[in-house]
Amino acid sequence: MSQTASTGYDAHLRVWRGDAEAGDLADFTVEVNEGEVVLDVIHRLQATQAPDLAVRWNCKAGKCGSCSAEIDGRPRLMCMTRMSLFDPAQTITITPLRTFPVVRDLVTDVEFNYEKAREIPAFVPPEDLGPGEYRMRQEDVERSQEFRKCIECFLCQDVCHVVRDHEENKEAFAGPRFLMRMAELDMHPLDDAERAGLDRKRAVREDHGLGYCNITKCCTEVCPESIKITDNALIPMKERAADRAYDPLVWLGNKIRRRGRGD
Structure with missing residues (x-):
């Protein structure tokens, strides 16, 4: 052109x-x-x-x-x-x-996207901090601020071939916009998900289809806000989810903790 x-x-x-x-x-x-x-x-x-x-x-x-x-x-x-x-x-x-x-x-009709949004548990505020008491490192603020620029145009959802070419995947796959949202929550240093019984790394892998993503970066290419969806959200989330699921030391630590609780 x-x-x-x-x-x-x-x-x-x-x-x-x-x-x-x-x-x-x-x-x-x-x-x-x-x-x-x-x-x-x-x-x-x-x-x-x-x-x-x-x-x-x-x-x-x-x-x-x-x-x-x-x-x-x-x-x-x-x-x-x-x-x-x-x-x-x-x-x-x-x-x-x-x-x-x-x-x-x-x-x-983009209702698919709002259905996926409703499936994601919200930020869990820390129990021991009140309004005005939240403190974060500037680097943590900047890291999540990139994802907050999303205007929910759903262009990334549209271009993602996992659902674009395979209608049958929609039930099991949240799409890049909402995988990014889960990555943002998992990165948040004040998210107290474990207290609420939430395992975001397990959920993103087992419930929201992170494994379907093969990091072609097509979502990043069409983002009008220039968010590096693949590099800064999806790949790091894949790494953390894989560590939780397959790292033998993590597995052993979880086993010991469960025994300590009498599970």
Whole structure:
């Protein structure tokens, strides 16, 4: 793709139209002005040619994650994808997120992601600390702060081939966004999960499908917040989960502790 400036020209779009039952790509020619993004052009298409076109959006500032779609096959935020990325002569194809069921046109049902979010036990506050008493090293703050930048656009969920190409995996696999959430909780120095009877390393491996992830880094590549999901969350979580499950010294220590409790 060239960096040709997009000023005062007509763009050729192929936009998916349809619903859960059926649909197809429709061709449109839409005016483009300098500095515009794909969402601007989609809004102009609604205003001038297709008033019934369904598209989800909210902030138009790359922070709500609502306008996720696939542009020429790549998951992107429409509000953060500049038309100047594309050659004015090329046809731009805009389709809904492939991994989730279509509601209508560019809108998909992302309930799968909220179901996975509900399955993750929340942060467990330390019992011996009250409000205002939490203290953390700055490096621990910075490490988890990266993951907190997530806007839940679900582009990483959409591109992950574990569920994108294998619908049958959805029940057992949380996806990169929520594996990252569990990694964040496990890294948190004040998370008192054990007091609540939670073993996050076991759960991420046995209940949320961490082993399905084969670290292709496709989730990192599409993240609009540039979060290093694979390198900073998934790989470290895999290492810690493997240590807990297979390290002979850890196994022996757990065995001794269970005997000490009379288990």
